[in-house]
Amino acid sequence: MRRWATVGVASGALILTLGIGVMINRSAEAAMARVVPDGVFDNEWADGTHTDIDEGANLTPDYTGSGDDDDDEQSLETNYSFTNVPSLTSATRLDLHFCAYSATNAVGGELDALEYEIDMSGENFEEGSVVPPYRTNPLSCQWYSDTYTGSWSQAAINSLEININRSREGSGSPEIDDMRIVSLYIDVSYTSTTQTNQTNYRWYENANSTTPGTPLVAQNTEVIAALDAPIRLRQIVRVDTAASGTQRVYRLEYGRRSTTCSAVSYQAVGTGNITYHNNPSPADGATITNSGADPTDGSRTIIRQHYAEANPIYSKVQAASGQAMLWDFALYVAPETAPGTYCFRIVDQDDQQLTGYTQYPLLVVESTGPELSEQLRGGQSVIDGVKQPFSW
Numbered sequence: 001m002r003r004w005a006t007v008g009v010a011s012g013a014l015i016l017t018l019g020i021g022v023m024i025n026r027s028a029e030a031a032m033a034r035v036v037p038d039g040v041f042d043n044e045w046a047d048g049t050h051t052d053i054d055e056g057a058n059l060t061p062d063y064t065g066s067g068d069d070d071d072d073e074q075s076l077e078t079n080y081s082f083t084n085v086p087s088l089t090s091a092t093r094l095d096l097h098f099c100a101y102s103a104t105n106a107v108g109g110e111l112d113a114l115e116y117e118i119d120m121s122g123e124n125f126e127e128g129s130v131v132p133p134y135r136t137n138p139l140s141c142q143w144y145s146d147t148y149t150g151s152w153s154q155a156a157i158n159s160l161e162i163n164i165n166r167s168r169e170g171s172g173s174p175e176i177d178d179m180r181i182v183s184l185y186i187d188v189s190y191t192s193t194t195q196t197n198q199t200n201y202r203w204y205e206n207a208n209s210t211t212p213g214t215p216l217v218a219q220n221t222e223v224i225a226a227l228d229a230p231i232r233l234r235q236i237v238r239v240d241t242a243a244s245g246t247q248r249v250y251r252l253e254y255g256r257r258s259t260t261c262s263a264v265s266y267q268a269v270g271t272g273n274i275t276y277h278n279n280p281s282p283a284d285g286a287t288i289t290n291s292g293a294d295p296t297d298g299s300r301t302i303i304r305q306h307y308a309e310a311n312p313i314y315s316k317v318q319a320a321s322g323q324a325m326l327w328d329f330a331l332y333v334a335p336e337t338a339p340g341t342y343c344f345r346i347v348d349q350d351d352q353q354l355t356g357y358t359q360y361p362l363l364v365v366e367s368t369g370p371e372l373s374e375q376l377r378g379g380q381s382v383i384d385g386v387k388q389p390f391s392w
Contacts, residue, residue, distance in 0.1 A: 201220060
């Protein structure tokens with residue numbers, strides 16, 4: 001049936017390197033990662049550690065502060081370590097957010113400024129400047145945001161820093177202000193890399209059910225096809241990295257092997273002599289369960305997907321990194337299928353191959369003997385069913 005992370009200024013500088021808490025946008029391969037500070041060293045600011053400003057958008061009253069000492073140093077830095085955004089193909093947008101305030105009231109004058117600048121692989125982006133207001137409560141800090149667009153590689157994002165500096169340009173009494181950052185994070189929008197590997201499989205008898213019939217062979221063993229008959233295949237795709245999830249569209253293909261399965265010229269199942277089989281009861285796309293004899297992939301958790309009677313196929317249930325997906329295919333081998341060994345593979349619907357193919361399901365079509373036109377009768381050849389005379 002059918003990251004970033006450093007901060008720099010004239011008088012006091014804060015340099016941050018950020019870690020991540022991934023927030024997934026599950027559309028296609030687009031993803032977003034929120035990077036926050038996750039380590040600290042070389043602390044030259046007066047107060048705070050990375051854990052004081054790593055809460056993201058949910059504020060807590062702790063902070064990192066420059067202090068208000070009249071220090072002649074032009075740069076007071078705090079360096080934070082970070083964790084990289086995983087499996088990034090190309091980052092296209094950085095959204096910086098930080099919440100800051102002055103704990104000093106510059107009576108009769110102006111407050112100091114915070115100047116911020118992003119550095120990535122030695123490239124410095126346009127500097128920004130803000131003058132946070134005087135506040136007595138960290139939770140009343142002022143939020144600031146800035147957006148940067150471009151195209152950056154994994155290596156570039158891994159080197160991301162943001163420099164925030166207290167600029168000693170204010171006036172009043174006191175002249176030097178204690179500038180404080182309550183929270184700092186960056187949302188990195190990027191194209192993710194999902195790494196998948198076609199691994200183990202098993203062939204079964206067909207059954208008019210979402211559960212296949214009796215296994216025909218052991219796991220990862222080729223099967224001899226019965227012509228003009230349906231057959232079932234359960235196939236695993238391992239998810240090595242699910243950067244933005246694996247809810248995607250795929251297609252099952254096959255091709256006749258001459259040397260190796262990687263060298264086969266493939267076509268979609270449903271074209272040519274190997275097609276899908278339409279069982280009366282189970283609907284295409286129906287949820288499948290454990291047959292009791294499913295292929296396995298070591299200790300990986302198997303996320304069962306759906307029963308398939310047609311292309312395309314879908315990853316209907318989310319599979320995380322380290323898990324594996326399983327589909328159940330109802331197939332049909334036409335009687336005119338040419339003898340040989342046929343390989344099967346799953347590809348993205350946009351014709352992109354998976355990251356790897358550890359196993360290819362193999363289906364063998366045996367020769368049924370010489371065609372009528374190739375047989376001998378009584379020592380005489382037969383052409384198009386007509387006996388030919390002897391000749392020397």
